[in-house]
Amino acid sequence: MKYRYAISTEKGTREYNQDRAACLEGSDSVLLILGDGLGGHAGGDIAADILVDTASQAFLKVRTPVIEEPSLFLALILQHTHRAINRYAKKSTKKIDPRTTAVLSLIQDGYAYWAHAGDSRLYLFRNGSQLTRTLDHTGSDQAKVGGRGIPAKTGLYNCIGGPLRPKISLGPEIALQHGDRILICSDGVWQGMAIDEVSEYLYEENDLEDSMDNMLEKIEQRNPEICDNVTVVALAWDDKSRPGKSMQHEQIRDLTDNELWRAARDAEKGIRSNARAGIHAKKQGSRSKAYSNAGTAESLDSVINEVEQFVEQWEKGK
Template identity: 30%
Template sequence: MNFDTASLTGRGGRADNEDACDWTAGGGLTAWVVADGLGGEQGGEIASRLAVETFLESFRLDPFLSSEALLSYVAQADRTIQVRQAADENLARMGSTIVAAVCDGQRLRAIHLGDSRFYWFRRGKVFFQTKDHSLPQALCDAGIIAPEEVRSHPNRNVLLGCLGSPDRPTPSVSPEWEIEPGSALLLCTDGFWAPLREEEMEGTLLHAANAADWLARMLELRHQREPALSDNDNYTAIGVFAGGIQSPKD
């Protein structure tokens, strides 16, 4: 199966962009990765870059789709960050989220740690999305706040797991699914998804001619939001059309 892949990133209202993203192919598989360096900590940009580069390097050396393989790629990314932390006291508190997906053209699996998200759209609708490792998501799971409150919660950026943490939290790995032509994938940092509702992601997907067009349409909506929601964070996203470029709906 062919994949039409596009990406975008921006610093938003911040002085620096601490996000990173990339993708690669090897051994008949394709891997996509997005990472968000922890804001406010020195070295966030370094942490996210190390996360993406190490994950993809580990994948290229031993490309597999199993949950064990994906966990090993993330573990290696975490070790790389931990080694860099120990070598430079100025980087001792750096960290990063990570979200990745791997596909062999027929089967798909995703992994994440933190609040960067993976969305899988089937037949134009959200079929699966990851659950954040964050305080607001925990409050939502406990029934204390509603799902729609996660985006605007005052403690939205309080993470319960990330790369570089001394607690060494366990990433969440999705089931393995069969992927069909016409599916779309979205991997993105919280600065991208937070200002957008899932139905808006679906609506822009319906009219998009390709992955780049889809991302551009979502970015335009993001920029239309109130500054408190959209302009105070870096934003990064990878969009993927499975089966190549599709025919948009009028």
């Protein structure tokens, strides 16, 4: 895979920067991560930290070069993060209510997949123009596609962490073309600059990181009185080879907890079956700091942990 990526962040006029972002590279895949900790809830930065750590841990645990259920993988990460945040808050000696938005994007074999919750966005650009973007979990953005019973005046109604189960929206499988750009960003970015101008920065001939730094500085300059945290993870796709095997064909959809539970069970069976068949695995990294413990027997966390433990035991015996 041939690509370039850049991460840039500024705190704007806020006292603290509660945005977090990361890019993890595997041998045949890359994972982009961004979380915007909710400032109206104590511990937003903690929630965003847990998102990055949980997603990193999950990605680095993958031993096979290709993730066979990309969207399920991303959705499970966000569900696992939600529980990890709530467990952390429950155990904390301080009164906190950590919550965060989340965007994850997995690129492998020339395809892009993504999952999100909240109003941080993913944009895909082609030939210098916006091809698609995620739909915010706000009343105003949902109203553009019929509203689904959500009043247009409703603000952000969905996030990772907190008492409500998150709704996880998945993007379709997109075959990338040479010259495509992927941008994930916090709301301070898309609120602070027109998307056409964002595209111009993405396609500059300058170093991608320099372009992103300059873009965020421009947003801050335009909003000297009130400027939110602004954070981007940008990826320029420079690969001219044809995409590999398609892994899925479903359209954009939302996953419920029950669907994830059933899918996790199927994934567990698949891992056990593959292990018995002797499929070779490749280690991509080491585990990062964990914030979570195993859940109850009836929780999704227990399935994830059971799968992780089985894979670890299997690899130790190889």
